[in-house]
Amino acid sequence: MTLAKIVYASMTGNTEEISEILEEKLKAAGVDVDRVEADDADASDFEDADICVVATYTYGDGELPDEIEDFHDDLADVDLAGKTYGVVGSGDDELYPDTFCTAADLFEEAFEATGAKKGSATVKINNDAEDEDVENLQKFVDELVK
Numbered sequence: 001m002t003l004a005k006i007v008y009a010s011m012t013g014n015t016e017e018i019s020e021i022l023e024e025k026l027k028a029a030g031v032d033v034d035r036v037e038a039d040d041a042d043a044s045d046f047e048d049a050d051i052c053v054v055a056t057y058t059y060g061d062g063e064l065p066d067e068i069e070d071f072h073d074d075l076a077d078v079d080l081a082g083k084t085y086g087v088v089g090s091g092d093d094e095l096y097p098d099t100f101c102t103a104a105d106l107f108e109e110a111f112e113a114t115g116a117k118k119g120s121a122t123v124k125i126n127n128d129a130e131d132e133d134v135e136n137l138q139k140f141v142d143e144l145v146k
């Protein structure tokens with residue numbers, strides 16, 4: 001069976017909820033899911049997954065949250081050739097228009113260096129997921145599993 005691993009960072013709950021939506025939709029598509037908070041995850045965990053997903057908010061001035069920084073940096077040391085990856089970001093496009101979801105962009109760059117194939121365009125969500133975002137997350141999952 002196909003295994004997806006979702007690693008997420010969330011301070012106030014928006015990204016955690018997004019990761020739960022992703023888990024639910026992947027399971028509905030017949031995929032086994034392992035969803036782990038960044039603090040408890042290691043980049044090498046992705047080595048036994050078929051689909052690798054990161055969901056992260058953006059902090060500071062367009063920065064990675066502290067708790068997912070090591071995970072991000074350690075992706076440079078893993079070989080994910082043959083696997084599919086996808087990234088989802090939560091940010092605030094009104095308060096931080098110039099750095100909206102840039103942590104998600106940093107993960108996309110890191111994944112590109114692992115040899116994994118991008119399964120879907122990065123989904124960027126303004127704070128918590130609304131109906132339109134949930135539809136975009138469904139498309140994201142559909143593309144990752146096909």
Ligand SMILES: Cc1cc2nc3c(=O)[nH]c(=O)nc-3n(C[C@H](O)[C@H](O)[C@H](O)COP(=O)(O)O)c2cc1C
Nearest residue numbers: 010011012013014015057058060062091092100101
């Ligand atoms: C101090 C601070 C800095 C932030 N910086 C950014 C930023 O640079 N870019 C952005 O898109 N969002 C930024 N945000 C907004 C959060 O990423 C956004 O509220 C997100 O939904 C939080 O996710 P969470 O509920 O999973 O913690 C910032 C929030 C705080 C509190």
